[in-house]
Amino acid sequence: MEAVWVAPGAILIFIVLWDAFETVVLPRRVTRRIGLARLFYRYTWLAYSSFVIKALPRKRHESFLSYYGPLSLLALVGLWAAGLVTGYAFLYMSAGRGLNDPTGSAEFLKNLYFSGTTFFTLGLGDIAPTTSSARFLVVSEVGIGFAFLALIIGYFPSLNQSFSHREVSITLLDARAGSPPTAVEMLRRHGDEAGREALRLLFHEWERWASELLESHLSYPVLAYFRSQHENQSWLAALTAILDACALSMTGIEGSCRRQAERTFAMTRHAVVDLAIIFDTPPRDPETDRLSQTDLEEIRTILAAAGVKLGKGAGDMLAELRGMYEPFVHSLSRHMRLGIPPFMMKTRQKDNWETSAWDASLRRGDKHF
Numbered sequence: 001m002e003a004v005w006v007a008p009g010a011i012l013i014f015i016v017l018w019d020a021f022e023t024v025v026l027p028r029r030v031t032r033r034i035g036l037a038r039l040f041y042r043y044t045w046l047a048y049s050s051f052v053i054k055a056l057p058r059k060r061h062e063s064f065l066s067y068y069g070p071l072s073l074l075a076l077v078g079l080w081a082a083g084l085v086t087g088y089a090f091l092y093m094s095a096g097r098g099l100n101d102p103t104g105s106a107e108f109l110k111n112l113y114f115s116g117t118t119f120f121t122l123g124l125g126d127i128a129p130t131t132s133s134a135r136f137l138v139v140s141e142v143g144i145g146f147a148f149l150a151l152i153i154g155y156f157p158s159l160n161q162s163f164s165h166r167e168v169s170i171t172l173l174d175a176r177a178g179s180p181p182t183a184v185e186m187l188r189r190h191g192d193e194a195g196r197e198a199l200r201l202l203f204h205e206w207e208r209w210a211s212e213l214l215e216s217h218l219s220y221p222v223l224a225y226f227r228s229q230h231e232n233q234s235w236l237a238a239l240t241a242i243l244d245a246c247a248l249s250m251t252g253i254e255g256s257c258r259r260q261a262e263r264t265f266a267m268t269r270h271a272v273v274d275l276a277i278i279f280d281t282p283p284r285d286p287e288t289d290r291l292s293q294t295d296l297e298e299i300r301t302i303l304a305a306a307g308v309k310l311g312k313g314a315g316d317m318l319a320e321l322r323g324m325y326e327p328f329v330h331s332l333s334r335h336m337r338l339g340i341p342p343f344m345m346k347t348r349q350k351d352n353w354e355t356s357a358w359d360a361s362l363r364r365g366d367k368h369f
Helices: 004-026 036-054 057-063 068-094 107-119 132-172 183-188 193-219 221-225 235-252 254-276 293-306 314-335 359-364
Strands: none
Touching: 004 036, 004 068, 004 132, 036 057, 036 068, 036 359, 068 107, 068 132, 068 183, 068 221, 107 132, 132 193, 132 221, 132 235, 183 193, 183 235, 193 221, 193 235, 193 254, 235 254, 235 293, 235 314, 254 314, 293 314
């Protein structure tokens, strides 16, 4: 055995297997700053998103940024497979002349090729192990290859299911809070007595949604890079709108709806803070104030017409509540390249369900068959 090859091969295999275990199997957050998947996503996302923002027109940004999540997942799996194949190639090198090779190819390339055919269980037979140590390495690599592929096959459906479950609630928010969702629109649409109970139930549903988002996105952080179907929707925009609505409700609504708003605010803020920790995005104050004094007075008038009256000290209380989540939301927004909605839209925006790709053509009188 040529021991000089053992250490790099064993270390590389251990790093890849442990990283895959933490990413796919371990159902808890990993707070280490150094890790193969963590470094991969940090630097590839930074490079990819910067390229898209600088090189492509603005109207194409969201489409190309949406490719990153699925493509990065495939690239990460390929990186893990390449690491395991290379690690075993080092171990085959340490076995000395443990392989018979009638082609007479270069030593490391021969071992790399043999490792690849073994890992993917091709069984071509042009190169075969001839020593006990080489045979042991072949059996172990085949076993790891089978387990690795089975793990990945089970990993993809779980991600798709979590993503679909997340998007259902975001889509349902369209008719309840507008597109993009805003806190003022949410409260305005639930201003009557029957709407108040519906708002309490909505907050209750989003308390659970925030809990499920926290669990799924801490277990599988790659889900955060999967973007919603519409450009004016995202998981971060939904979280922000719910936090804003809860903050307003805590200053202007009494009774059971306020108590539910407090619970939802706590859960949603918990999700935002933990996600900021996972993506290593320290809190930072917004560059512009999302709620000026003029906006607050306008919001007070709109909500009063809908039956929600903000108290005299609402401004100070709102500022305190906003300080608990806005720095984290703003930091995640910059990192993820996701916009966050204002407290209210200055002009009336159509909901997504009210629009279609043919609206402009219909207005022009065009017909397509």
